[in-house]
Structure formats: structure tokens, C-alpha cells
Amino acid sequence: MLLLVTPEDVVAASGRLTAIAREVEELCRHLGGCASAAAGTPTEGAFEDLLGHFSAMLPHFGLAGEHLGAAVAGAGRSYSSCDDHLAGACGLGQGEG
Amino acid sequence: MSRADVGFRVAGGDAGSMADAARRYEIVGQGLEEIGVKVRGTEAALAGAWQGQAASSYRDTSSKVGTSFGAAARVAAATSAELRRYSAELERCQREGIVSKHQAERCLAEIETQTRLLSAAESDANAARAELSAAGHDGAVARAGGSFGAATAAAAEQRATAARALLTEAQNRERSSRQRLSVLREELAQWQAKGRRAEEDAHAAAQRTACVLRAQTVTPPLVLAGAAAPGWGAAAQEQTPGPQALFNASIGLSARAKVEAMVRFADSVLGKPYIWGGGHGGWGPQPGYDCSGFVSAVLHSGGYLSQPVDTSALLGQRGILAGPGHVVTIYDRALPIAGNPGHVIISIHGQFYESGGMSGPWGGGGGVEKIATPSASYLATFPNVLHPLGL
Numbered sequence: 001m002l003l004l005v006t007p008e009d010v011v012a013a014s015g016r017l018t019a020i021a022r023e024v025e026e027l028c029r030h031l032g033g034c035a036s037a038a039a040g041t042p043t044e045g046a047f048e049d050l051l052g053h054f055s056a057m058l059p060h061f062g063l064a065g066e067h068l069g070a071a072v073a074g075a076g077r078s079y080s081s082c083d084d085h086l087a088g089a090c091g092l093g094q095g096e097g
Numbered sequence: 098m099s100r101a102d103v104g105f106r107v108a109g110g111d112a113g114s115m116a117d118a119a120r121r122y123e124i125v126g127q128g129l130e131e132i133g134v135k136v137r138g139t140e141a142a143l144a145g146a147w148q149g150q151a152a153s154s155y156r157d158t159s160s161k162v163g164t165s166f167g168a169a170a171r172v173a174a175a176t177s178a179e180l181r182r183y184s185a186e187l188e189r190c191q192r193e194g195i196v197s198k199h200q201a202e203r204c205l206a207e208i209e210t211q212t213r214l215l216s217a218a219e220s221d222a223n224a225a226r227a228e229l230s231a232a233g234h235d236g237a238v239a240r241a242g243g244s245f246g247a248a249t250a251a252a253a254e255q256r257a258t259a260a261r262a263l264l265t266e267a268q269n270r271e272r273s274s275r276q277r278l279s280v281l282r283e284e285l286a287q288w289q290a291k292g293r294r295a296e297e298d299a300h301a302a303a304q305r306t307a308c309v310l311r312a313q314t315v316t317p318p319l320v321l322a323g324a325a326a327p328g329w330g331a332a333a334q335e336q337t338p339g340p341q342a343l344f345n346a347s348i349g350l351s352a353r354a355k356v357e358a359m360v361r362f363a364d365s366v367l368g369k370p371y372i373w374g375g376g377h378g379g380w381g382p383q384p385g386y387d388c389s390g391f392v393s394a395v396l397h398s399g400g401y402l403s404q405p406v407d408t409s410a411l412l413g414q415r416g417i418l419a420g421p422g423h424v425v426t427i428y429d430r431a432l433p434i435a436g437n438p439g440h441v442i443i444s445i446h447g448q449f450y451e452s453g454g455m456s457g458p459w460g461g462g463g464g465v466e467k468i469a470t471p472s473a474s475y476l477a478t479f480p481n482v483l484h485p486l487g488l
Contacts, residue, residue, distance in 0.1 A: 009142065009143060010143060013139040013142060013143050016135060016139055017139060020132050020135070020136070023132055024128075024129075024132070026128075027124070027125045027128045027129065030121055030125060030128075031121055031122070031125050033121060034114070034117055034118035034122075036114070037111070037115050037180075038110065038114075038118070039110070039111070039114075040109035040110040040111070041109060041110030041115075041187065041303055042300065042303035042304065042307060043183065043303045043306045043307045045307070046306070046307035046308075046310040046311045047307075047310055048351060049310070049311070049351050049353050049354070050176065050313055052351035052353065052354035053313070053314070053315060053351075053353065053354055053357065054125070054173075054315060055354065056354040056355075056357055056361075057169070057315040057316075057317050057357075058169075058315075060317030060318070060361070061129070061132075061165070061166060061169065061317055061318065064162050064317065064318040065132070065136070065162075068136070068158065068159060071155070072139075072155065075155070
């Protein structure tokens with residue numbers, strides 16, 4: 001490694017971050033199962049509003065993970081490429097630096 | 098039996114479903130918390146492996162994202178706790194209400210029976226009194242007849258004795274029914290008071306829970322805003338969810354959630370440059386928007402429009418109606434009027450947004466931006482005042 005970066009670690013982190021979208025989607029689906037829980041009570045309107053709010057906002061959390069993961073993946077690729085170029089320029093194989 | 102019969106109503110709703118909802122929010126809260134920890138953990142894992150400007154930018158962003166997840170987790174946990182509390186209170190009130198209703202119905206039924214018995218006893222007592230009076234009269238007449246009426250007088254006395262016995266027995270029944278009725282009425286009043294208290298408690302609990310639920314707000318993380326460090330590359334261009342993602346999330350949502358999605362999208366693209374034709378190529382991230390491309394994307398974020406449309410086509414789109422809306426109003430000018438070219442702007446909760454257009458004291462004339470409320474004379478240059486259905 002030539003840079004102050006371990007590209008593999010960055011890529012691994014990106015994978016974990018990208019998985020957040022699926023996890024949040026699962027949470028969103030789980031929450032959707034209680035849509036009619038407050039039916040027949042005076043809390044119905046507030047309950048549905050809050051559920052709608054969560055349903056609208058949770059995808060943004062998923063996208064946050066997705067975008068964060070994509071950005072980190074980009075960084076990983078970028079550093080990896082730089083590392084390769086540097087290694088090539090220096091005539092070294094990976095792991096020898 | 099109706100409310101009028103027992104004097105109160107058993108609180109409605111399914112406490113079990115409410116408890117299930119509480120469990121679901123709890124799981125969501127735990128999930129969000131775990132993801133927040135994971136995000137922060139990733140940051141820690143990279144701490145030694147990645148340094149420099151991009152790493153610093155990433156650490157800052159991931160810290161904010163982790164914090165957002167943590168905050169959302171706390172909102173979900175608070176919601177869960179409130180729903181659990183309400184579920185328990187609703188269950189208690191319903192249990193007490195059902196018992197009270199059952200007992201009140203029993204009292205009412207017995208009161209009805211005792212009232213009938215009292216009426217019969219009163220009727221029997223009246224008949225006995227009449228017989229006693231008649232026997233007394235017959236006896237007096239017979240006794241006035243001297244020895245000739247002795248037999249009749251004796252018979253009258255027997256009738257009077259029998260009538261007295263009947264009267265006593267009827268009066269005993271009367272007294273017994275009255276006493277029982279008094280006890281039953283007192284008992285009924287107690288069960289009714291208990292039932293009403295359960296009804297009021299359930300109502301108060303619901304009011305409190307509704308209030309707590311209305312106060313809950315989740316703020317999603319704003320990812321990658323301003324991130325321009327090396328390596329963030331193309332992903333950094335996609336700073337916020339596009340209108341398609343928001344559209345998908347908005348389907349079937351409440352008006353409030355739709356409006357929130359629209360504001361969220363509009364705010365997320367503030368500062369994007371005006372580009373003629375921008376936003377008309379699809380719902381994905383755009384480098385810039387023209388006026389109708391921007392308004393189309395905002396509407397799509399709230400679940401409206403299947404494709405971007407220009408100023409001449411807004412009116413007539415499914416779900417877009419004529420007239421100002423309660424929350425969202427679109428001011429559309431398809432053709433140039435009085436020196437003003439075709440343009441469209443949108444107001445959400447009284448906040449105007451536009452891309453392009455002419456500048457005035459309200460601002461405007463640049464890219465996507467929030468503008469102050471334009472003058473009435475300027476707004477009058479928009480012949481089509483529209484609103485999304487339900488908003």
C-alpha cells in the first residue's frame with residue numbers, strides 16, 4: 001500500500017453502508033403492518049399521520065445509506081486506482097509498499 | 098344495548114392491535130439504532146485506513162447520518178412507549194367498561210322485573226283494600242239488621258279477614274319490591290358512574306396519545322451535501338433522493354406526508370441552476386431545472402404526475418385541479434402575458450418556490466430558489482391557478 005488508505009477497507013465499509021437501504025426498507029415494511037391498529041379510537045388520525053410521516057421519511061434514511069455507500073465505494077475505487085498507478089510507476093506490486 | 102340504555106359507552110378500538118403497533122415501532126427503533134451504530138462503526142473502522150480531506154468529509158457526514166439514525170430511533174422508541182401505555186390503558190378501560198355495562202344491563206333488567214312486581218303488588222293491595230271496605234260495609238249493614246243479619250255479618254267478617262291477609266301480603270310484596278328497587282337503582286348508578294369513568298379515562302388517554310404522536314417528527318439525514326472531496330465523485334451529485342423515490346414513498350400517504358415529501362424535495366434542489374428543458378428528461382437527479390421541470394418534480398415527489406409536463410400541459414393532468422389549494426397552489430402561465438413569458442411557480446404552506454422566471458422585489462430570476470410572496474399584481478399574470486388533489 002502506497003497511500004494512507006486501505007482501499008479494501010473502504011470498499012468493505014461501502015458494502016455495509018449500501019446494505020442499510022435494504023435494512024431500512026425491511027423496517028418500513030414491518031411498520032406498514034400496523035396501518036389499521038388505531039381504527040375506532042380517537043387516536044386514529046394522529047396515528048395514521050405519524051405512520052405516513054415515518055413511511056415518507058424512512059426511505060430517505062435508506063437512500064442516505066445508499067448514497068453514503070456509493071460515495072465511499074467511489075472513494076475506494078479512486079484510491080485503489082491511484083494506488084495501482086503509483087505502484088505501477090514505482091515498479092512495485094501491491095502489498096510491497 | 099345502546100349508550101342511552103346504560104348511560105355510557107365502552108371505548109372502541111383494539112388494544113391488542115395497538116400493542117402490536119407498539120412492538121413494531123420498538124423493532125423499528127431498535128433497527129434504526131443498530132444502523133446508526135453501524136454507520137458510526139464504519140467510521141471508526143476506517144479511522145486508521147483512510148485519511149485526508151475525503152476521509153474527514155466522510156467522517157463528518159457519517160457522524161451526522163449516525164446521529165440522524167439515532168434521533169429517529171429515539172422517536173420510534175418514544176412512539177412505541179406511548180402506544181404501549183395507551184394500549185394498556187385502553188385495555189383496562191375496555192375491561193372496566195364491559196363489566197360495568199354488563200352489570201348495568203343486569204340492574205336495568207331486574208329493575209324492569211321489580212317494577213312489574215311492584216305494580217302487581219300495588220294492584221293487589223288496592224283490590225284487597227276495596228274488598229276490605231266492601232266487607233266492612235256489608236258487615237255494618239248486616240249488624241244493623243240485628244239477629245236476622247248475624248250470618249251475613251259473620252260472612253262479611255270472614256271476607257274482611259281474608260282481605261286483610263291479602264292486603265298485608267300485597268303490602269309486604271310492595272315493600273320488598275320498593276326496597277329491592279332502591280338497592281338496584283343505587284347499584285345501577287354506581288355501575289354507570291364506573292362505566293362513565295372508564296369511558297372518560299379512555300378518552301383522556303386517547304387525547305394524550307394523539308397529542309404525543311402529533312409531536313413526533315423524524316428528520317432524515319441530508320447526505321453528501323457539500324461533499325466535494327476526492328473520491329466522492331459521481332455519487333456526490335446525487336445528494337438527495339430524487340422525485341421518483343419520493344413519488345414511490347408518497348403513494349397512499351396522508352396529505353401531510355405528501356406535503357412533507359414535496360417540501361423535502363424542493364428544499365433538496367435549492368440552488369440548482371436554471372437549465373432550459375431541465376427536469377423534463379425523467380425523474381432522476383438533474384443538473385438543473387427549468388420552471389415547469391422543477392414544479393413537475395415537486396408535484397411528482399408528492400405522488401402526482403406520471404411524467405414531467407410543461408406550463409401548457411399542467412392543467413388537465415390527473416390529480417391537478419383548478420383553483421387555489423389549502424396547502425399547495427400552483428401559479429401557471431402557459432403563454433406570455435403583458436411582457437411576462439410563460440412560467441410556473443409553486444407555493445407550499447405559503448412558501449413560494451420557482452426556477453427561473455423574472456426577478457422582482459420577491460427575488461427570483463435565478464435557479465431553483467425560495468422566493469418571498471410575489472405581489473398580487475404579479476400573481477395576477479398567471480391565468481391558471483391550480484392545486485394538487487387533496488392539498
